[in-house]
Amino acid sequence: MITVANRIFVNPERADAFEERFRRRPRRVDTQPGFVSDHVLRPTKEGEPYVVLSFWESREAFEAWRTSPGFRDGHKGGRTLPEDTVLRNVVEIHEVFTASKDAGEG
Numbered sequence: 001m002i003t004v005a006n007r008i009f010v011n012p013e014r015a016d017a018f019e020e021r022f023r024r025r026p027r028r029v030d031t032q033p034g035f036v037s038d039h040v041l042r043p044t045k046e047g048e049p050y051v052v053l054s055f056w057e058s059r060e061a062f063e064a065w066r067t068s069p070g071f072r073d074g075h076k077g078g079r080t081l082p083e084d085t086v087l088r089n090v091v092e093i094h095e096v097f098t099a100s101k102d103a104g105e106g
Contacts, residue, residue, distance in 0.1 A: 001096040002056050006089055007049040014085040028070035034061020
């Protein structure tokens with residue numbers, strides 16, 4: 001399993017519009033093969049990024065999503081936000097090698 005953390009730095013003046021865009025997103029990812037779940041995390045301190053944290057069965061499943069028509073269609077709505085909404089974003093991919101459900105095993 002892998003996680004993909006998209007750290008999105010948002011103009012504080014545009015945070016409400018950014019959040020509304022996520023609430024109304026088409027959620028095409030939910031039916032993508034290999035997709036497990038996602039969480040959209042709001043920062044608790046100004047200047048810190050939002051984090052879109054998704055879980056995938058494999059890197060291949062995530063890459064298939066990233067190159068799919070559903071990905072392109074699902075991200076079109078971001079173009080409707082004012083240009084200065086997203087200041088920058090950083091994508092991090094990690095492999096899960098242990099998780100809390102593994103506690104006490106082995």
